[in-house]
């Protein structure tokens with residue numbers, strides 16, 4: 164069994180496996196081939212991989228010779244990889260155009276963002292490991308851009324009130340943003356449609372603002388679902404009151420497979436103090452504000468609005484370390500004793516997108532069918 168680590172597209176600084184994860188695989192008698200320069204942007208050199216027991220190869224060699232190919236993104240992967248196994252974060256609910264080609268090539272693809280989010284899957288949950296970084300970096304980025312202090316300051320030159328931070332969406336990224344903002348001394352208010360997160364928000368020192376009548380998530384495995392027009396209007400009113408006093412907004416609200424909910428209008432931003440900062444982590448799926456532009460920073464009536472869903476890539480070493488650990492745990496699950504693929508496991512089935520000449524994931528099939 165040969166596992167190949169591919170260099171990511173130019174926009175990505177992470178790598179799917181660091182040298183330290185290679186050591187563990189080599190100990191298990193798995194051969195690892197790494198594309199030359201794959202880890203450079205994550206501060207892991209070819210020499211580090213070699214020391215860990217990997218073989219440094221050209222891209223063509225890795226693509227042609229490895230049985231399992233690891234890469235975070237699908238962008239630069241050619242469609243001619245008959246019978247290979249691919250593992251990455253391919254976001255098939257949003258990008259499905261290439262899947263027919265993969266199926267035709269009998270490529271078996273596993274997209275780790277589709278892993279069922281059960282307790283057993285936690286050690287492989289790339290969405291959580293990366294969202295945690297995004298929440299942390301969102302606050303640091305906001306603190307860097309803000310013209311204000313985060314902590315309260317009592318100095319001989321006068322007093323400064325603590326920054327007021329508003330968090331929209333208290334999933335993994337939102338909870339880490341709350342914790343990081345609190346560590347820096349900010350006062351934090353939080354909105355989420357899932358009442359279950361209220362206690363977690365309060366235990367981190369945030370104030371949870373409730374809006375009555377959110378859609379029941381109990382049949383969606385605890386995940387967010389789309390809300391009624393009436394709920395969204397009442398929620399927007401409450402967010403408008405809160406945003407008017409906020410210096411920083413970190414927007415993380417997402418609904419898997421859908422456009423991100425639009426929670427903040429341009430009129431709401433217009434009443435914020437000049438120099439306020441909004442970091443929109445939902446930018447790649449449409450953004451939580453009306454003015455967000457993905458991968459851009461816009462200035463709206465004196466407010467800085469950063470649309471960035473790729474913050475984990477700004478901390479490439481630890482992001483790759485955690486991602487690689489998730490992948491290694493997943494590899495342990497799928498590789499059987501004889502080097503065969505273990506399809507019996509619910510988690511393996513749950514994130515398999517193409518196999519045996521077909522798109523096999525039900526949700527992805529629905530999306531392709533309905534255009």
Ligand code: NAD
Pocket residue numbers: 279280281282284285288290291294331332333334335336337354355356357385386387388390415416417418419424426
């Ligand atoms: P996410 O990135 O999909 O969404 C972020 C947050 O936005 C969620 O908390 C969601 O409820 C919220 N949101 C959606 N619409 C909203 C709206 N209109 N207004 C305000 N907030 C809105 O979420 P996530 O970080 O991936 O986590 C979602 C859930 O999954 C959490 O309960 C988390 O604990 C759980 N989870 C489970 C596992 C596991 O068991 N393996 C792993 C990770 C997360």
